[in-house]
Amino acid sequence: MSPEEFRTEGKKIIDWIADYYENIEKYPVLSQVKPGEIKSSLPETPPERSESLDEIMQDIDEKIMPGITHWQSPNFFAYFNSNTSFPSILGDLVSSGLGVQGMIWATSPAATELETRVLDWLAEMTGMPESFKSTSTGGGVIQDTASTAALTAIIAARERVTNFKSNEKGISGNLVAYISTQTHSSLEKGIKIAGIGKANLRLIDVDEKFAMRPELLEKQIKEDKKNGLIPFFVCATVGSTSTTAIDPVREIGEISQKENCWYHIDAAALGTAMVCPEFRHYIQGIELADSYSFNPHKWMFTNFDCNVFWVANRQELINTFSILPEYLRNKATESGEVFDYRDWHIQLGRRFRALKLWFVIRHYGVEGLQYHIREHVRIAKELKNWVKESPDFELVVEPHMNLICFRHKNGDDFNMKLMNSINESGKIFFTHTKLNNKIVLRINIGQTNLKEKHVKEAWMLIVKTAAKMATI
């Protein structure tokens, strides 16, 4: 394909994307295809000869689109959002166009240094302590997901507590980690991958707001130490997946510090909200953390994948992950004046992901981001009130931010049927969880293009459908 053909085809696809967003509400939000339907519509063997972009785009429309669940629809209320926005799409397009691989500083200094700068910006924008900035002892790096960020923290914690001997000698089986019963499943996955074993992962119980009970954490650590085990890692969550529960950051941090545990804070869902000073009380005590991360690909309108991860002491991270084969040696690395981000994570190679984040921050500005976060929180409060006023539904937990957890009073089966039948209508898409052994429905309010009317219509649909079902 020549640059001239690329101009033509590229502009058609830009128009195709714009058309998509203009019509996005016409698609069923949750894809309605059956298992195997998409796969069987695609040829079993690859094409021998070149096909045109027109043919490919026709297949996108006819074969791929029916199998898309529309995460960018303002009627998507499921899970947490995985948002994009026009400036993010354009930033990522520039990144694809440049096609640089920023594994070390020298392979594109701008990829490293823009990332360092933007992560310092984010630290500033969200009220993080100075220690996490690259200008101090810490620094930030883009990871693909909060799962990988958590695994990275676990490995660094494992190395620190064993004097960087686990990397050398393997691990000994007496290390213990602590999370709550509400912590994201990726922490369990990370503990398994790191060779710690699920049996050495303690799930601390939560209070009525589903936040970790620090006194139970302290008790468990004492008991484990009495049994000759070595506590090494504690994770607090700011915005749990089921209910956006917020663990007491300071109290857990004080215990972690006293007990010499690595303290990781997973704010995947809610970290973005810290651009608004009025929400920062939720992360008070963050200065006690060894690592902290959140997902701009959730609430900061930056397309997946984009997790941001900071450490208070970058040397611990680098000592954990650094490997320098001859073919990557270079002057800049040896001068010690640069960051080589391949030493900050699991992978070697890396895409230029700072661009999309930089586009988003500059396009919205701090004020623009604050506006959208506040608007989502305001609309969530409206929904909370509608739920509370409803005679048939109950609010399951007082919301902190933008996730409303509720259930119909008719029991688990009724709630699941209600949710499934609405999702099958394609009008909206929302999901469930289980709390205290009961099915709970979740409406997450954070989509880039969401307006109050979308939430109002969603609620009316839920109420009406429930009323109809209840009379059958």
Next chain:
Amino acid sequence: MSPEEFRTEGKKIIDWIADYYENIEKYPVLSQVKPGEIKSSLPETPPERSESLDEIMQDIDEKIMPGITHWQSPNFFAYFNSNTSFPSILGDLVSSGLGVQGMIWATSPAATELETRVLDWLAEMTGMPESFKSTSTGGGVIQDTASTAALTAIIAARERVTNFKSNEKGISGNLVAYISTQTHSSLEKGIKIAGIGKANLRLIDVDEKFAMRPELLEKQIKEDKKNGLIPFFVCATVGSTSTTAIDPVREIGEISQKENCWYHIDAAALGTAMVCPEFRHYIQGIELADSYSFNPHKWMFTNFDCNVFWVANRQELINTFSILPEYLRNKATESGEVFDYRDWHIQLGRRFRALKLWFVIRHYGVEGLQYHIREHVRIAKELKNWVKESPDFELVVEPHMNLICFRHKNGDDFNMKLMNSINESGKIFFTHTKLNNKIVLRINIGQTNLKEKHVKEAWMLIVKTAAKMATI
């Protein structure tokens, strides 16, 4: 930004990318900036208010471009290529536009099923055995990098050998893994992350072509077993980073199978070449492997990140990585009729990466891909001959494919100075390695836009610069 503004701004960026490729040879290939130069050109604090796309793109031109190392330049001969191509950029643009997160089948069936289909195509296109296809016991999945693919294989191997008990109980420190002295550093990194410990990683010596010596592997395994250790993982490389050395796939596979080791084949660099039947003798014995991976983001013109990873028995992989929290439960998953790819890797979330690969395969067609691979191998042979004919340079190892390893006869310092001074000219960019304790220069011939003239000019530049340096 409205869809209308997106149309305007998006088309400008398409033109910007086309302009970039039309002028790419005018930039210095290796960025010439000093450490800190880019960072200090960027504001220390984030913008309070929205900035325009024009302002951002002006900063790209003025502040970012000087810090880019141009991986897409046909004069980039360093490392291995990390290629993109116009169809790949467009496929990735569609993916960014749709913004779906394909962690489970239901969150976008098309993302899962297109990936399954395309990975089956690739298995077909590269002559892999039926067992690796989704229609049999195996299946393929896109991972970000070969590093992560290797780690995934190591973890699955660890679980299989311990009857899926390491995930539960942690590991016991008697597992041993085997690679060669030439294997990529990511394997050592993966062994560390998995808690095995570097002390339990055996680096088997290589022959004169830098390929693993299977008889030494067998001997080492026997010795380790005698000492009560448990061999569990063997990795063969098809295209080592230093020299594209190719380990004897069948012999190593037979030993692995006999000794009950998981057998992983890392063909990151050369896997793409298997689209040409005449190169498939290099992977004879692949049917003995438990897992196999290569990087379309290297030689298949698909932009980073895109590693493809297959297993012969998907159930082992799923048993290793599966976690099912309530909030991800859904009918399709419970029916068992679908793949949920989050159980096939470390991360939970995932981008719709199959699109770019699908665009590339359809745009080039199998014949088109074969043409480019053969052309690169042909040009590499030309370069090999020029090196051999030169009185001042020596060929260090007979090349298998598209990487030429050579050195000037004047010794290590001379070679490093030669390389650094040419790279600082910005005309081409190439890198070095160390073999038998001697500095060796590498020219990798695999860039999407490369023509024979680029290699000819690069060689003339090297010869002339060396001649000039030798007379000083």
